[in-house]
Amino acid sequence: MSILIFVSIALGLLVAFSFPFIEFNLRLWLKARNDYKTARGTIHLKLLQECLRNLRSRITSTNDDLNMTQKHKLQLDNDRREDLETAATRYLVDSEFRNIQGIGPVLRERILRQCFNGKLYSLRNASSVYGIGEQKAYAINRWVDYAQGRLRQILNGPFPHKDEINKRYDQQEKETAKKILDVEALLSEMQKLESNCVQSVANLKKANVSTFVKSYKGDLEASALAANHLIGCFPEWRKIPAWFKTLMENYGHA
Numbered sequence: 001m002s003i004l005i006f007v008s009i010a011l012g013l014l015v016a017f018s019f020p021f022i023e024f025n026l027r028l029w030l031k032a033r034n035d036y037k038t039a040r041g042t043i044h045l046k047l048l049q050e051c052l053r054n055l056r057s058r059i060t061s062t063n064d065d066l067n068m069t070q071k072h073k074l075q076l077d078n079d080r081r082e083d084l085e086t087a088a089t090r091y092l093v094d095s096e097f098r099n100i101q102g103i104g105p106v107l108r109e110r111i112l113r114q115c116f117n118g119k120l121y122s123l124r125n126a127s128s129v130y131g132i133g134e135q136k137a138y139a140i141n142r143w144v145d146y147a148q149g150r151l152r153q154i155l156n157g158p159f160p161h162k163d164e165i166n167k168r169y170d171q172q173e174k175e176t177a178k179k180i181l182d183v184e185a186l187l188s189e190m191q192k193l194e195s196n197c198v199q200s201v202a203n204l205k206k207a208n209v210s211t212f213v214k215s216y217k218g219d220l221e222a223s224a225l226a227a228n229h230l231i232g233c234f235p236e237w238r239k240i241p242a243w244f245k246t247l248m249e250n251y252g253h254a
Helices: 002-038 040-099 105-114 120-128 134-155 162-204 209-216 220-231 242-251
Strands: none
Touching: 002 040, 002 209, 002 220, 040 105, 040 120, 040 134, 040 162, 040 220, 040 242, 105 120, 120 134, 162 242, 209 220
16 A cells, blocks of 8 residues: 555656646747748748649640640651652542553543542552453553552652642641740740759758757757748748749649
8 A cells, every 4th residue: 555655656746847847848849830830931831832733733744745746746747748649649640540551531530430549559459440351450550560660750850739738738847846846945944943843842841840849959950950941942031033933923823
């Protein structure tokens, strides 16, 4: 029984002597939490983290836009070649398909109407046209073989619609090239903003409530971090940095 009384008294004394220490540390922690919460660094950190999410989302979509535009540029090259080849093929067929012996105007028009799709190889299906026997089909295939080599010569020289096709694609490629440059410039600016933002977030994350508690207890390193956190990305009396202002204006809202 006496042991229990002794233990109770000892615990009572321990609590009595510890309470001021606990109360002091609690008050210190509450002050640190409030000071950290209201510090410019904490406010800036929340703003930057929101902006960083929005900025990275925009960078991703801009990269996608750039990739699509670059693919479009490559597609324009392919489309130009195809349109030029189609125009040259039609010119070749219109001017020289009539030279096949045994193929008159009526039969020629029937072949072109039923088989020709703008590509020379489609004329090899002429054997399915009424009036085309084995001999005429052979003559047409021989002409297609000849025309494939002739087509390369025509493509290297002038032919109807060549200039207007090139002019149309030159304009489209010029516009596409300008868009690529514009998107690349925008992407570069966003990446610079991202770099500034990431660096500032990393610096602001160096301080927390515990940092403020340590600073109040005289820790010099913690005091320096706390002082910097109170200032934030820039002191209140200075002009807002251009990168920070751009970030807030363009990426501060979802």
